Amino acid sequence: MNLRHCLRRKSIGLALAAFAFLMLYSVIPPGARAARAETLVVATDTAFLPFEFRENGKYVGFDMDLLDLITREMGVSYSLLPMDFSNIFANLTAGKVDMAIAGITITQDRERSVDFSDPYFRSDISLVVANGNTDINGFADLADKRVGVKRGTEAADYVNRMLPQAKVMYFQNMDAGFPYLEVAAGRLDALVHDTANVRYYSQNKGQGLIRVADSLATPNNFYAIAMPKNSALTQRVNAALRKAIESGSYATIYRKWFGVAPDPAKLMIR
Numbered sequence: 001m002n003l004r005h006c007l008r009r010k011s012i013g014l015a016l017a018a019f020a021f022l023m024l025y026s027v028i029p030p031g032a033r034a035a036r037a038e039t040l041v042v043a044t045d046t047a048f049l050p051f052e053f054r055e056n057g058k059y060v061g062f063d064m065d066l067l068d069l070i071t072r073e074m075g076v077s078y079s080l081l082p083m084d085f086s087n088i089f090a091n092l093t094a095g096k097v098d099m100a101i102a103g104i105t106i107t108q109d110r111e112r113s114v115d116f117s118d119p120y121f122r123s124d125i126s127l128v129v130a131n132g133n134t135d136i137n138g139f140a141d142l143a144d145k146r147v148g149v150k151r152g153t154e155a156a157d158y159v160n161r162m163l164p165q166a167k168v169m170y171f172q173n174m175d176a177g178f179p180y181l182e183v184a185a186g187r188l189d190a191l192v193h194d195t196a197n198v199r200y201y202s203q204n205k206g207q208g209l210i211r212v213a214d215s216l217a218t219p220n221n222f223y224a225i226a227m228p229k230n231s232a233l234t235q236r237v238n239a240a241l242r243k244a245i246e247s248g249s250y251a252t253i254y255r256k257w258f259g260v261a262p263d264p265a266k267l268m269i270r
Contacts, residue, residue: 040078040233042067043092045085045102047175050200050257052082052102063101065253066120066244070225073240084172086152089114092228099233100226103194105154107220115229117237119222120250125155126198127214128191130184138214142166145189148179154221155192177205184209194221196258 044063047053051063059080071078081097088104091097092114103123106116129136136145143165149156151170159168169188171179180201182188191198195215202210225241227233244250254262 040098042078043081043088043097043100046082046173048103062257067101069244069249070240073243074236095228103223104226106222106224115227115231115234117225119224121223123221124195124215124217126195126212128198128210129213131211136190136213148188148191159192180206
């Protein structure tokens with residue numbers, strides 16, 4: 001056997017081995033690949049105060065602190081990929097990201113396409129109007145009114161389902177608090193959004209410009225970390241989340257961002 005023939009056979013063998021590896025890799029679920037990787041790709045919203053927002057060149061917020069706690073406990077690092085909230089689920093189902101944390105509400109529709117961790121936060125929805133608006137004092141006053149919602153959220157689902165006469169205007173994101181500014185300027189009559197974000201904005205940048213006219217308890221509005229279907233990460237994330245709650249680390253970051261201690265009755269409940 002000459003040298004050229006040996007090299008050719010070796011090249012063919014290497015090519016077949018590479019092909020076999022690629023085929024094996026392609027059938028491993030995204031979560032299983034992520035579990036073996038050193039760095040997880042994590043999707044988040046571009047701006048959802050106080051959960052995630054950009055400040056001094058980096059993303060901060062309750063979700064970001066919780067993500068740090070969980071990945072540290074899991075022994076992995078992560079790369080953050082901010083995007084409009086409405087794009088998160090397409091990236092999860094396509095396996096382009098390993099997980100997403102963005103104040104994501106657990107719903108039956110979403111559970112058909114992604115896996116969720118145990119809940120880590122419970123939120124209601126609130127109605128916001130301009131500070132001088134005395135015509136709207138509750139959800140019942142929204143018929144024929146221009147109502148802003150963030151696309152893909154529990155608040156948007158509620159308005160569409162329960163307030164069919166409202167003139168709904170959709171926003172892709174809450175960057176720079178733009179929808180709130182539209183309310184303050186009178187270009188929107190009202191905004192319906194998650195209470196945690198509403199109260200944070202109204203007590204900070206929106207103070208004196210907007211007011212909370214009404215709030216509505218939504219017992220199933222739990223936030224959780226989302227992962228691709230059948231992800232190998234789900235159990236590890238849940239274990240890390242439980243550790244953060246039991247150790248008191250969760251309570252520490254909760255007080256940091258919300259000013260009060262978390263209610264244990266609102267945790268780990270589906």
